[in-house]
């Protein structure tokens with residue numbers, strides 16, 4: 253064990269020189285057998301990592317990919333995000349953060365391969381799972397099943413992407429970096445809900461993909477019935493026991509969760525690197541050949557790209573590279589050391605099946621031979637609490653509980669998953685300012701504001717004698733839908749107002765005054781509001797602004813899960829109920845400020861903004877505007893919105909995402925020192941209980957100018973902008989391992 257450091261150094265050098273450099277333009281033959289992907293005749297053990305291009309800026313891509321390469325990755329995996337590539341049917345967009353070709357070429361320039369998950373369903377905690385909302389309105393459509401209109405649109409988009417890649421010679425068979433492609437995504441999880449239509453759809457999707465003749469393997473993840481020659485792959489926290497559906501296919505792991513995604517109102521999930529490394533080592537110990545971290549870099553859900561319900565803006569994921577593009581230690585370093593150790597075993601691992609030996613209770617060895625005397629071994633202690641000393645090939649080895657040791661020569665341990673020698677850093681991207689961040693306050697005097705109208709604000713409102721489903725009504729052009737009606741009272745009296753909503757949140761005004769706020773959870777966004785009210789004699793106005801926080805992205809038939817109000821009842825004090833659901837309701841899509849374009853830089857100097865000393869705080873439906881001079885340096889910026897309620901923020905017209913600081917997570921269920929031993933799940937290790945999920949918001953450095961910058965906030969509930977601060981983030985403070 254004491255020799256680890258020295259061996260680590262030797263591996264570092266040899267792995268670097270052994271790295272895969274492919275020459276642009278030369279056709280590369282990618283195939284597979286039961287052991288591995290075969291690239292130009294060579295069986296490969298491949299480490300891959302998910303990096304989603306729109307969750308960073310193009311300026312950030314090269315740095316992230318370089319850090320992934322230094323971290324020992326061979327492959328970068330990404331989904332393709334249909335809804336932003338085809339925002340309007342037939343109108344395509346591939347620019348800026350959505351420049352897919354440039355992203356793939358950036359990976360190619362770094363000498364890494366690409367796994368392109370075309371889908372086109374992405375899930376990914378991305379708005380509507382990546383489907384364009386217009387798809388929902390195609391007559392007769394049913395998503396993700398045997399349905400003509402859906403299959404026609406899916407095929408058009410698949411063809412669009414395949415042709416785009418072909419035109420740029422990006423497939424390996426054309427000399428490009430793409431060695432693997434995916435059609436559909438985790439359909440096996442929901443297939444039961446679609447009956448035979450679902451089974452036929454899987455076959456159709458497979459045939460459609462194969463017909464593109466792109467000469468690289470296709471995969472379908474979490475898809476036990478993936479037809480040959482499509483490889484079914486594993487997604488999960490552990491995949492060592494996974495077996496592909498045919499002995500001719502290699503054992504591949506397409507989603508190994510480095511942490512978990514963050515939702516508003518929830519604590520911050522994290523995954524100890526010792527457990528993550530254990531899971532990876534076990535996978536390769538048990539014959540695994542391709543492994544992908546989901547996410548290796550998570551990044552940011554800028555604008556309204558976050559999925560739902562209630563997925564937060566930070567998609568940091570506790571990944572080896574943090575939301576801001578900085579290396580997260582010791583995670584990144586420990587995994588790099590692991591990759592080097594596994595690479596050292598490559599020729600043994602691809603050569604054949606291991607010989608398995610029991611070394612005691614919960615203790616085993618898997619030994620891979622190239623010749624009868626030449627071998628590499630994995631020694632595992634999969635017990636959850638007892639450390640052990642084992643004897644292997646006549647030598648003694650110490651194996652901590654829930655750990656794997658890697659012996660590329662069957663003698664010397666070069667890596668143990670539970671022994672972290674990489675450096676530590678402090679802080680987490682979404683909620684803790686890093687030690688070395690420099691802070692800038694925004695001065696009080698510079699704030700201007702605009703108070704929005706409550707309720708119907710324009711002449712393009714419309715009426716219906718029912719409560720309309722929100723997504724069908726707004727078509728997701730805005731998070732907001734106003735529902736307005738009036739309640740007549742013969743006399744001044746008290747009553748109960750009972751409102752039921754499919755989600756995700758709603759702010760209620762009675763006679764233009766805030767009455768109540770209701771909201772759901774990520775797991776179930778539906779909620780009820782029951783509120784005692786005082787009615788004035790005559791006409792009382794009920795204005796309800798219903799809010800969506802990311803359109804649903806997961807589950808069977810998720811595309812038709814609704815949102816918005818579905819029942820409004822008035823009960824008198826004797827509980828005699830009057831149903832207002834089929835009253836005449838007036839509807840208004842969006843808010844007044846959105847329609848005015850207050851987020852736009854064009855209006856920065858407009859007299860529409862009020863300026864003065866009486867800055868309103870704790871005010872609902874208000875827009876705030878200020879300017880700031882960016883702190884010096886070239887690091888990314890972080891906006892601290894802890895003093896705000898719920899809303900969205902823009903910098904120089906760029907939407908940096910939704911915030912919801914007022915939504916605190918439950919006070920229990922957290923631990924700062926989560927025991928890495930034992931089976932991990934998404935709730936096992938969480939921090940920041942009783943706090944907002946996210947207070948810090950990423951402003952990419954390329955979105956700010958050297959001079960004055962415009963900051964605009966749309967505050968929906970109430971907050972105090974005078975307490976907002978801004979800081980530059982630097983490489984996280986490094987602590988040495990004690």
Ligand SMILES: *[C@@H]1O[C@H](CO)[C@@H](O)[C@H](O)[C@H]1NC(C)=O
Nearest residue numbers: 281282283284290292293294
């Ligand atoms: C690609 O490689 C595989 C396996 O090595 C081989 O069977 C196949 O013929 C090759 N294809 C081409 C086009 O060279």
Ligand SMILES: *[C@@H]1O[C@H](CO)[C@@H](O)[C@H](O)[C@H]1NC(C)=O
Nearest residue numbers: 411414461462463464465466
């Ligand atoms: C793929 O190859 C098959 C068989 O050669 C052919 O029928 C089909 O048209 C090809 N598809 C494309 C998109 O080139």
Ligand SMILES: *[C@@H]1O[C@H](CO)[C@@H](O)[C@H](O)[C@H]1NC(C)=O
Nearest residue numbers: 638639640641642648649650
């Ligand atoms: C393993 O062996 C070492 C050295 O002999 C000893 O100090 C240690 O207590 C042993 N640990 C276990 C769990 O047996």
Ligand SMILES: *[C@@H]1O[C@H](CO)[C@@H](O)[C@H](O)[C@H]1NC(C)=O
Nearest residue numbers: 693694695696697973974975
């Ligand atoms: C901003 O205003 C608040 C409240 O009026 C005050 O406490 C604070 O010191 C002011 N901050 C600055 C930077 O002037």
Ligand SMILES: *[C@@H]1O[C@H](CO)[C@@H](O)[C@H](O)[C@H]1NC(C)=O
Nearest residue numbers: 709710711712713714847848
């Ligand atoms: C609504 O108002 C706009 C701007 O005030 C005006 O141009 C438009 O004609 C109006 N539309 C209707 C239907 O009244």
Ligand SMILES: *[C@@H]1O[C@H](CO)[C@@H](O)[C@H](O)[C@H]1NC(C)=O
Nearest residue numbers: 751752753777778779780781
């Ligand atoms: C809302 O109230 C209805 C009727 O009482 C009930 O069926 C439903 O479960 C409630 N929903 C929530 C989220 O509490």
Ligand SMILES: *[C@@H]1O[C@H](CO)[C@@H](O)[C@H](O)[C@H]1NC(C)=O
Nearest residue numbers: 737738739740790791792793
């Ligand atoms: C109640 O007041 C609203 C807003 O002032 C108005 O639009 C509506 O027509 C009134 N309803 C009745 C029944 O008077």
Ligand SMILES: *[C@@H]1O[C@H](CO)[C@@H](O)[C@H](O)[C@H]1NC(C)=O
Nearest residue numbers: 721723724811812813814815
């Ligand atoms: C939209 O309307 C359709 C048809 O009325 C309905 O099935 C669906 O649940 C509604 N909501 C959504 C989000 O599609």
Ligand SMILES: *[C@@H]1O[C@H](CO)[C@@H](O)[C@H](O)[C@H]1NC(C)=O
Nearest residue numbers: 852853854855856857858960
């Ligand atoms: C607003 O005014 C400032 C200072 O007067 C100026 O620098 C800036 O360019 C103006 N912005 C716009 C959009 O006109």
Ligand SMILES: *[C@@H]1O[C@H](CO)[C@@H](O)[C@H](O)[C@H]1NC(C)=O
Nearest residue numbers: 766869870871872969970971
């Ligand atoms: C903000 O306003 C709400 C109701 O409008 C009130 O309950 C709350 O106490 C206020 N908070 C502060 C800090 O003034």
